[in-house]
Amino acid sequence: MTDTATSNDAGLPDDVRESTFIVMPAFNEAICIEEVVRDVRREYPNVVVIDDGSTDATFDVARRCTPHAVRHAVNRGQGAALQTGIDFALARGARFIVTFDSDGQHRVEDIAAMLAPIVRGDCDITLGSRFLDGSSEIPRSRRFTLRLAVLFTRIVSRVTLTDTHNGFRAFSRKAAMKIEITIDRMAHASELIDQVHHSGLPYREVPVQVRYTDYSLQKGQSSRGAIQIAINYILARVLP
Template identity: 35%
Template structure:
């Protein structure tokens, strides 16, 4: 049998290993969330090992009057740590897969749509519109036809990122004369936008604008988004339905967006009125500063990363209409708000 002091020493050693692991991961590029979890586990292990009496109220409640409860708690903490490590490895593998898909799509684009001279010089004054699309054959042509050829004296170029669609989305976009790059599998809007951002960097455009393929945003309001960037007043311009027009005002979604916008405002100290709005413009030269990892619920991640990296932030009024065609890709019921909340907290803790 191990003496009590042996258990205490072993617990302290394990706790120190958790602290060292957390610091090592954080200095190697890990998130603040990983560091905090490692420190919390280390604290729990140390308390269970050195002062198990701190858990006596719970022990009495469960009818455990010896150190068995402390050992059980220690085992559970270790199991939880292993689970977190495995979860981190799974997410890393997912990001690596996304990088491969994005790399193939960008390679396809540069080979098909950029000449050697364009790859070298780029298009410094260009406004690049990225339209991520997944099974949007019903509405994408209507959206593409409304995008102007120029805005505020700058050439506008549109690229559709087909995120593994199973319908005729890509074919209908090409029928409009728009370049299309395709993901071999569906990766989510986050990866589609990362592909679009990589293309914008390859193009060396002035600004990249995200425009959904479902017709909820108006291409006619493009000048509002790119104006502050062209004028040198902003690096990140976010459209706000609450400053403009919202067709579903008063809905449950309305309440949820307001709640999450206030949460982000509280966490960042910057007033954000419409955190889930997908109509945004970003100065391409600032894209490299943003660490974008999420496959879904990525609107909040993009805004938080822009604010964290001190991009000059500006909001402008835009209209948000109901979907023109097709079905929403958002998850049902509580999965959507829970996903949004997870992304906000995990991004803020980086």
């Protein structure tokens, strides 16, 4: 299930990089999104920023640094923003789609490692995991919550992964067309795993490094929020 080959430095062919769309949902990220987008665009020119109805200058900043800036008129949640980004990328002819956090948690170097197995044709979906190698320094409170989420996924969705709530994912065009996120808010991560699992397409986890900064910790989910998310997910599964 894991990709141990370090293909980061191998580099991807230009046509792959140019037909890859990096999808970045952003909600009130005006402070740091410029740096993140510019870093990614040095390697991957097609960055789609979905401003999810931010109340700050996120959209103006995004429009300055990428040609693909999309704006939700009202806030609809991260799941909704991701699906908008995926639809947009597919409409622009993306061959590969990578979802990437806009708060600077993910490393641009890891995108190549995420794409490599898909480009080689080994699988259609890769899911980033911060637990596969020891390179991420994960705060104790987050580690506990994330482990609980892994256990929750194993019981409820019957899928065994090492990191179920990592925003770093890569899809082939075929896989992206099969994904349809309907849970607007944070519980979409569990829904996505269900869809990946039921798509019948091969997937695997790839080690990625997650950088925790004061900024990302403040923007991320608290443990109490996690319980709310779990409840929302269960409700979404049982109600019509």
